[in-house]
Amino acid sequence: MQRLSLTARAFLFSFVPLCLVLCASFLALSAALHQKITSDLRESLQASDALLIRAGEDYARRTAGLVASLTESAGLKAAVGLLAEAHQDPSARE
Numbered sequence: 001m002q003r004l005s006l007t008a009r010a011f012l013f014s015f016v017p018l019c020l021v022l023c024a025s026f027l028a029l030s031a032a033l034h035q036k037i038t039s040d041l042r043e044s045l046q047a048s049d050a051l052l053i054r055a056g057e058d059y060a061r062r063t064a065g066l067v068a069s070l071t072e073s074a075g076l077k078a079a080v081g082l083l084a085e086a087h088q089d090p091s092a093r094e
Helices: 006-071 074-088
Strands: none
Touching: 006 074
């Protein structure tokens, strides 16, 4: 087998380790970015979930207050009673 020239050997001895270092650094950076993106996405989804839960609780509280105030109204109770009677009486529909 023919020996390589000194310049070819020097090139190979410097190029191959440099390529290995570049590949290793690329893989390390890729893994670190993937981990960072995953953790940030998880935190964002948890924050959105907490916000939706808070909004649902606010909605339920407002709805409960509205229903409580509506059930205290005597006029509304009478109107609901008349409406129920009208739906039960078939002659009232005509």
